[in-house]
Amino acid sequence: MARRSQTELAVLGALSMQPMTAYAVRSAIRDVLGHFWSESFGQIYPTLTALERHGMVQGQEAGRSGSSVFSLTHAGQQRLRQLLAEPVVTTPPRNGLLLRLFFGRTTGLAACRDLLITAQADAQQRLHEYEALAEHVATEDADSPDAPYTLITISAGRYTAQATLQWAADALRSLDQLAPTSGGPVPDGSAER
Amino acid sequence: MARRSQTELAVLGALSMQPMTAYAVRSAIRDVLGHFWSESFGQIYPTLTALERHGMVQGQEAGRSGSSVFSLTHAGQQRLRQLLAEPVVTTPPRNGLLLRLFFGRTTGLAACRDLLITAQADAQQRLHEYEALAEHVATEDADSPDAPYTLITISAGRYTAQATLQWAADALRSLDQLAPTSGGPVPDGSAER
DNA sequence: ACGAGCATGTAAGACGTTACATGATTAG
DNA sequence: CTAATCATGTAACGTCTTACATGCTCGT
16 A cells, blocks of 8 residues: 555544544544554645545535535545555654664663653653543443444553553663663773874 | 654664675664664665765775775764764654554454454564564673663563553454454445435 | 634655666575 | 675655645634
8 A cells, every 4th residue: 555545544534433624634633543643734635635636525615714524425435445454554663762772882871771761751651641541432432333443542552651661661670780880871982093 | 853864873873883885784774673673775875975975984995896894983973972862753653553443443343353363463473583583682692782782672572562462362352342243344325325 | 902723725845765777796 | 507695876756744824713
């Protein structure tokens, strides 16, 4: 699946939950899918325009300000099904944190500890967010047919955050064993020249 | 940090471990950093050329075929430190699996089960790879000063894979509870027109 | 009246992948 | 000798982000 159709998929999916304006699509992708998906602002409008041209969605003027509410057409429904059935596209990994830890010898123990502690705090934060979110969905939207699927994606976030917490604690322990007291960066050899 | 300097960072980092040819840099990024980092082929050569122009690396002809082995200059060392010290850049998330599960109501229970089972198998596979890798590093390169840091990144992969396994099992259970017997996609309304 | 948020777009430029093109070396 | 791998690049194309530009509406 080409990369562009990933944006198409997200937009069609958002509209499949309920008709909304382009602006609302953007908000929904940011707020609802935000934990595992992102689309940049400048992608959504052109994509919606193209989808309308191909008859996948149709806009309906609403209110006096000329904002148009888009909804899926039947062709759009089918297109969504088709895209969902295509194999999952995995983006090439780019984990800046692990890259820095990998080259940790150059920056030294202390810098690595800082990175890990920050990662731990971030994961803890996310864990709280996921738990609040899961609770909210389980109580408010419990009867929605989408709820079980939403909960599964939230659960993925929770497991990942928990794994990060455990890993970071583990890694910090291993660094402590390495050199309990000090840990500056390796000398840079400036004096040698 | 601009996105380009991420490539710079990976290339400088690779060369900080040992001098090598552009081709070897590419192989190292693919094979060694592969679990958490990727650079496309077409980026590495231009980046190396630019780095040489700026005096960050210097190439030395080796062998009769004119292949040049690059090594970090002092300026390159400093540049690497500087880049490593900059805040971690997080790429916007794009998890195609979770996107599909989120819209699971449209594709139906069976499709979601398939996705989860595949994800489980993939995670299991990765877990084995990480364990083999960790064992290899712990025995072969145990005395390398880079070994502790390498092991931390491998550990991250292990924790993540394990979390995926648990999450998928959990999710499969919750889907089973939802409808133990059937689970086709929602009707698409074709007949209604 | 004014600021926050709703709403719609465009354009430039950075970023990245893929395919193409070419040749040397080495293991089987 | 021949296939795989090492080795070096370029060019085209597609993708994505960011910044800019503009105006409305609603609450305070």
